[in-house]
Amino acid sequence: xxxxxxxxxxxxxxxxxxxxxxxxxxxxxxxxxxxxxxxxxxxxxxxxxxxxxxxxxxxxxxxxxxxxxxxxxxxxxxxxxxxxxxxxxxxxxxxxxxxxxxxxxxxxxxxxxxxxxxxxxxxxxxxxxxxxxxxxxxxxxxxxxxxxxxxxxxxxxxxxxxxxxxxxxxxxxxxxxxxxxxxxxxxxxxxxxxxxx
Numbered sequence: 053x054x055x056x057x058x059x060x061x062x063x064x065x066x067x068x069x070x071x072x073x074x075x076x077x078x079x080x081x082x083x084x085x086x087x088x089x090x091x092x093x094x095x096x097x098x099x100x101x102x103x104x105x106x107x108x109x110x111x112x113x114x115x116x117x118x119x120x121x122x123x124x125x126x127x128x129x130x131x132x133x134x135x136x137x138x139x140x141x142x143x144x145x146x147x148x149x150x151x152x153x154x155x156x157x158x159x160x161x162x163x164x165x166x167x168x169x170x171x172x173x174x175x176x177x178x179x180x181x182x183x184x185x186x187x188x189x190x191x192x193x194x195x196x197x198x199x200x201x202x203x204x205x206x207x208x209x210x211x212x213x214x215x216x217x218x219x220x221x222x223x224x225x226x227x228x229x230x231x232x233x234x235x236x237x238x239x240x241x242x243x244x245x246x247x248x249x
Contacts, residue, residue: 086118095126113143120152124231129156140172147177151186152231158190163197166190192223 082105089098102119109115120135136153139146150173157166167190173183199216202209 083114083118086115086122090118090122090125093125095122098122099126111142113139113146117149120149121231124152124156129160132156144172145176147173147180147183150176151180151183154183154186154190155231158186158193163190163194167194189223192219195219196223 086098086101086105089095089101099119099122102115102122105115106112106119116135116139120132120139123129123132123135133153133156136149136156139149140153143149150169154166154169154173157163157169167187170183170187170190173180174187177183196216196219199212199219203212203216206212
């Protein structure tokens with residue numbers, strides 16, 4: 053089962069970055085134009101602005117995250133995965149890139165990879181509810197795959213069908229995983245000052 057891409061894009065808009073709440077307004081002007089263009093679907097212009105900014109500030113995780121969101125929103129899934137992976141490598145303490153790369157993996161049906169990324173997101177932030185919700189959705193999809201495999205291997209086993217039906221009822225109208233994203237009131241994740249590179 054694949055996650056619904058339009059719902060993911062809407063959730064990108066609705067997601068709230070927990071770590072961004074502590075950021076000061078002083079930096080808002082650096083990100084506002086890119087956020088506005090992204091929200092308005094002007095992805096090419098948003099990418100140009102993000103790239104211009106990153107030429108001067110290549111290690112800025114907030115703009116790197118926005119750039120990955122632009123790629124994700126523009127359907128450049130492989131590029132977005134690479135960008136989130138780069139952020140994860142540079143800032144492993146940030147849960148949002150793990151969550152967003154997991155959303156992309158889940159959309160491709162790569163539930164084991166999604167699970168691993170979401171488990172890392174929940175380890176880095178025990179209070180990141182979105183990652184826990186997404187992890188539950190991934191576990192449900194993995195359970196579905198396991199029950200289908202069990203049913204194929206043991207077609208006479210009568211205990212599998214009710215379990216599979218229950219899981220299918222739970223995800224029958226799948227609610228896709230939610231990405232973390234900035235809104236007009238937030239910024240992308242910020243690493244702690246002691247871990248900034």
